[in-house]
Every structure is written in structure tokens, then in C-alpha cells.
Amino acid sequence: MEGIAKYRLEVNISPDKLEAGILLRVDEEDLDTLLLSEGDIYKELEKKKIKVGILDNVVLDLCALPRKYANSQVTIARGVAPVQGVDGSVEYPYLDSVVEGNGPKELEDGRVDYYNVTSIPNVAKGQLLARKIPAGQGTAGTTVTGETIAPKAGKDVVIKPGKNVVQNQERTMIYAAIDGQVSFTDNDKMNVFPVFEVNGDVDFGVGNIDFVGTVVIRGNVLNGFRVKASGDIRVLGSVEGAELHAEGSIEIKSGIVAQDKGHIIAGQNIRTSFIQNANVTAGNQVIVSQSIMFSTVRAGKEIICKGAKGIIIGGVLQAGEKIAARVFGNTSATPTILEVGVKPELRQELVQIQKELQVVYENLRKTDQGLSVMNQILQVSGELPPDKRMLQIKLTNTRLVLEKECKSLEARKKDVETELKGEGPAAIEAYHVMYPGIKMTFGKLVHFIKHEYARTRFVVLDGEISTATLI
Structure with a gap:
């Protein structure tokens, strides 16, 4: 118009x-x-x-x-966006009945009881330990044209039964099969182990301990003794140059003074107040409230030392994901090595594989030499004597076995090297100060600290070690 x-x-x-x-x-x-x-x-x-x-x-x-x-x-x-389902989770009802000690108690005569600091979180046979909460399916969305948008379901979770526990038919609940203490071991399996208690020190009066369960020591573990447990180990005193090995976790209330002797190994976590001149290895976390001094400490995930003192000086620390402390090093620039980004066991495994491969290569060389001699005899005489024929068969079989072992080791070596190259996100965090003298390694990247850093986080960005200020 x-x-x-x-x-x-x-x-x-x-x-x-x-x-x-x-x-x-x-x-x-x-x-x-x-x-x-x-x-x-x-x-x-x-x-x-x-x-x-x-x-x-x-x-x-x-x-x-x-x-x-x-x-x-x-x-x-x-339109209406779909709502993603909530991830599945696990509830642990038994924790509601566990009462931890609140620290040392003063006795009537004024003395302090340091031996009954921790109450043992025991569970009873038939008690519900874990309940699976299934993942949510989410809510569907709708486009502006009226089409339905399917939601993304939440991630499911799996509860893993270990020893002395039973599941219901639907595998959504775990119950205790015996009286004892809950312990998480490899791959987060849930177990109930009987408890073995030592009401004093582990010394010549007690001897070494090897127990299929959880061990509680209400005193100290002295030089040269061994404590092994398929569950957890709890020491209410200190540990000297001893060997402790728990498939679960280890808790040492008063710290470790090892004098470069012994080894503390836990499949899960190690928690203590301080570590001095010790060798400590945890599959998951090492958590220290005061200090780590001149020690070798390895953790599959994290080494955390950020209490009120929280200082790390000297030694070698290796963690898969993070090393964090209030203070690193000192004004004397004491050499301290920090390695993150790859699980420490991978580095050790690669060294072991390389050693084993050298042995296999040498055995293959010797076997090939022997077979070469047999072939020369065969070419000259036209046949082998019975004893040489048996030796040829034996060498041939040996070579087949060595070849198979060699291929297996080389394949694993390749896998480990790939994991070493593709390290996940990792960090080193100094909550107060980091002094010079620190050597930090992120996978294959190396950086030497030559001046002080205050409240700094070190990470890898775009293939280089970079810093950010911690708030």
C-alpha cells in the first residue's frame, strides 16, 4: 500500500x-x-x-x-535447557556412630593422658556401612520449536566391597560381616578388619607384628622393628627407624624420627605431625601438620604440609598432583627437590623396566650365540649329536620365552613413557614463602628457584612453568 x-x-x-x-x-x-x-x-x-x-x-x-x-x-x-542429572554418590552411615577423641585428657592428678587420645571407630557385624545414591537422570529440555532435548545423566558411582563385608542383591549397600574397623585399601575397596592393639611400645617385649587386620599401637615403634597390617596402622606415639607397611592408611600422632632408617608405606594415606630423616611412601596423600625435614616422601596424589608451621626443608618429595606447604626451604638455600605431575611409582617402574630389559637383551644375545654355534656344527657335519640337538631345542624354547618377555616389557615401557609425557595438571603451592635452593620438576620441565617467592602457585601453562599469586 x-x-x-x-x-x-x-x-x-x-x-x-x-x-x-x-x-x-x-x-x-x-x-x-x-x-x-x-x-x-x-x-x-x-x-x-x-x-x-x-x-x-x-x-x-x-x-x-x-x-x-x-x-x-x-x-x-x-526454550527450556535440559538439566543434567546429579552424579551418583556414596553415603557412609557408620560414620554417624563413630566418635573420635578430642585430644589428650587431663587426669585427676594433673597429668595428661596422651595414650588414649583416639577412640577406635569399631563397627558391629551386620551394621550398614555404605549406601549407594544412584545418579540422577536429569530433566529433559525443550527447543523453541517444541522438540524434546534429552538430558545428560549424572555419572554413576560404584561401591567396591573388600574383605569381611557383604552386599545386598542390588549391590547398592555394604554391610559388615564381622566386628572390627573399617579400612579402605587399594582402588578404594571397603573392608572391615579385626583390630589388634598394643598397649605400649613396639619393642623387644612385643616384637615384630604382621596382622591380617588393623593395628593400633598406644605407644611408640622403636628402631629396627616391623609392623605390617592388611588394614590400617595407628600409632599414638612416635615412630623411629622402623618399617611400617599398611595396605590401608597410617596415622602417627607424634611424628617420625627415622635417622635415615626404615620405611613407612601405606596403600592409601599417611598422616602425621612431622617427618624427619625418613623414607615415606603413600598411594594417595601424605598429610603433615608441622614439618618435613631431609626426607624422601612420595605420594600418588598430594603432599600437604600447611599447618601453623608447615615447613619443608631438604630431601626429595614426589607427588602425582600437588605439593603444598606454608614454607619451602630456608635462608641458607638448603637444596630441596620437588617433583610433581607424574606418580612417583611410574618413575621407579620405568627404571626397573629398563634394568629388566637390559638383562633380557643380554640373555637374548647369549642365546643367539649358542644357536649360531649349533647352526655352524650342523652345516659342517650335516647333523647334530643327540646332546647338541637337545641343547638346540632348549635354546630355541628359551629364545621364544625371552622374545615374549621382551615384547611385554617394551610395550609396558612405551605405556609408562607415554604417561610420563602426558602428565595431568599439577601444582606446587607456597602459602607463605619459598626460599632459593629449590629444584622443581614438572614431568620433564625443570626450574631452579633463585630468589624468594611469597604466596605463589607454580603450574605448567603452554608447556612452561608459570607462577600465580595465591590469595
């Missing part, structure tokens, strides 16, 4: 179909004579099959104030 402004409506749908926009294309000189009706807009939306989440207030606004929206896209419809 003559005198009526020309315009064009363009409707665009986002790639995920959760939003639609409308664009009013009109020349500036036509805006004053523009007549735009709600019906025109709804008709355009209908052409694009948009029927969900239409913003009626925007439609009214567009008709009333076209100048405001001219030649500029505005959202005209919004």
Missing part, C-alpha cells in the same frame, strides 16, 4: 535451538510510517515453527517501539 513503510522480519534460531532472535530490517526514513502488528510477528514465528517460550512482552514492545529495535536482533523466544 502506498505510503506504508517497507520492512522485513528475519527470524534466526540458535544452533542449539534453545533461543530464537528476530531482526527488524527497515530504512531509517521509513520508521515514522512503519505499522507493525503482533500478527505479523507471530506469523513469522509460525513460519519457523517457533511455538515454545515466545516472549510476548518483547512482541508488544517491538510493535510499540520499532525504532528501539530497528536493524538490531532481539531475543524473541527461549
Whole structure:
């Protein structure tokens, strides 16, 4: 119609179909004579099959104030985004009945009882230990064109039964099969172990301990003694140059003074107040409240020393994910080595594989020499004597076995080297200060600390070790 402004409506749908926009294309000189009706807009939306989440207030606004929206896209419809399902989880009802000690208690005569600091969290046969909460399926969404968007289900979780526990038929609950103490071992398996208690020191009066369960020592573990447990080990005193090996976790209340003797090994976590001149290895975490001094400490995930003192000086510390302390080193620039980014056992395994391969290569060389001699005899005489024939068969079989072993070791070596190259995110965190003298290694990247850093986090970004200030 003559005198009526020309315009064009363009409707665009986002790639995920959760939003639609409308664009009013009109020349500036036509805006004053523009007549735009709600019906025109709804008709355009209908052409694009948009029927969900239409913003009626925007439609009214567009008709009333076209100048405001001219030649500029505005959202005209919004769909409903799907809601991802909640990840599955595990509840541990037995923890509700566990009461930990609140520290040393003062006796009537004024002395302090340091031996009964911890109450042992025992469970009873038949007690519910773990309950699986299934992952949520989420809520479906709807596109602006009315299509259903399937939600993403949450990640499922698996509860892993270990020793002396039973599951229900649906595998959603774990119950204790005996009276004892809960302990988590390799791959987070849940176990119940009987408890063996020593009401004093592990000394010549007690001897070495090897127990299929959890061991609680209410005194100290002295030089040269061994304590082995398939569950946890709890020491309410200190540990000297002894050997402790727990498939679960180890807790030492008063610290470790090893004088470069013995070895503390836990499949899960090691928790103590201080570590001095010791060799400590944990599959998961090493958590220290005061200090780590001149020790070799390895952890599959983290080494944490960030208490009120929280200082690490000297030694070699290796962790798969993080090493954190309040203070690293001292003003004397004592050499301290920090390695993160790869599980320490991978480095050790690679060294062991390389040693084993050298032995296999040497045995293969000797076997090939023997077979070569047999072939020379055969070429000269046309046949082998019975004893040489038996030796040839034996060498041939030996070579087949060595070849198979060699292929297996080389394949594992390749896998380990790949893991060493592709280390996951790792960090070293100094919550107060890091002094010079520190050598830090992230996988294959090495950095020497030559000046003080205050409240600093060290990470790898774009193939280089970089720093960020901790708040």
C-alpha cells in the first residue's frame, strides 16, 4: 500500500535451538510510517515453527517501539535447557556412630593422658556401612520449536566391597560381616578388619607384628622393628627407624624420627605431625601438620604440609598432583627437590623396566650365540649329536620365552613413557614463602628457584612453568 513503510522480519534460531532472535530490517526514513502488528510477528514465528517460550512482552514492545529495535536482533523466544542429572554418590552411615577423641585428657592428678587420645571407630557385624545414591537422570529440555532435548545423566558411582563385608542383591549397600574397623585399601575397596592393639611400645617385649587386620599401637615403634597390617596402622606415639607397611592408611600422632632408617608405606594415606630423616611412601596423600625435614616422601596424589608451621626443608618429595606447604626451604638455600605431575611409582617402574630389559637383551644375545654355534656344527657335519640337538631345542624354547618377555616389557615401557609425557595438571603451592635452593620438576620441565617467592602457585601453562599469586 502506498505510503506504508517497507520492512522485513528475519527470524534466526540458535544452533542449539534453545533461543530464537528476530531482526527488524527497515530504512531509517521509513520508521515514522512503519505499522507493525503482533500478527505479523507471530506469523513469522509460525513460519519457523517457533511455538515454545515466545516472549510476548518483547512482541508488544517491538510493535510499540520499532525504532528501539530497528536493524538490531532481539531475543524473541527461549526454550527450556535440559538439566543434567546429579552424579551418583556414596553415603557412609557408620560414620554417624563413630566418635573420635578430642585430644589428650587431663587426669585427676594433673597429668595428661596422651595414650588414649583416639577412640577406635569399631563397627558391629551386620551394621550398614555404605549406601549407594544412584545418579540422577536429569530433566529433559525443550527447543523453541517444541522438540524434546534429552538430558545428560549424572555419572554413576560404584561401591567396591573388600574383605569381611557383604552386599545386598542390588549391590547398592555394604554391610559388615564381622566386628572390627573399617579400612579402605587399594582402588578404594571397603573392608572391615579385626583390630589388634598394643598397649605400649613396639619393642623387644612385643616384637615384630604382621596382622591380617588393623593395628593400633598406644605407644611408640622403636628402631629396627616391623609392623605390617592388611588394614590400617595407628600409632599414638612416635615412630623411629622402623618399617611400617599398611595396605590401608597410617596415622602417627607424634611424628617420625627415622635417622635415615626404615620405611613407612601405606596403600592409601599417611598422616602425621612431622617427618624427619625418613623414607615415606603413600598411594594417595601424605598429610603433615608441622614439618618435613631431609626426607624422601612420595605420594600418588598430594603432599600437604600447611599447618601453623608447615615447613619443608631438604630431601626429595614426589607427588602425582600437588605439593603444598606454608614454607619451602630456608635462608641458607638448603637444596630441596620437588617433583610433581607424574606418580612417583611410574618413575621407579620405568627404571626397573629398563634394568629388566637390559638383562633380557643380554640373555637374548647369549642365546643367539649358542644357536649360531649349533647352526655352524650342523652345516659342517650335516647333523647334530643327540646332546647338541637337545641343547638346540632348549635354546630355541628359551629364545621364544625371552622374545615374549621382551615384547611385554617394551610395550609396558612405551605405556609408562607415554604417561610420563602426558602428565595431568599439577601444582606446587607456597602459602607463605619459598626460599632459593629449590629444584622443581614438572614431568620433564625443570626450574631452579633463585630468589624468594611469597604466596605463589607454580603450574605448567603452554608447556612452561608459570607462577600465580595465591590469595
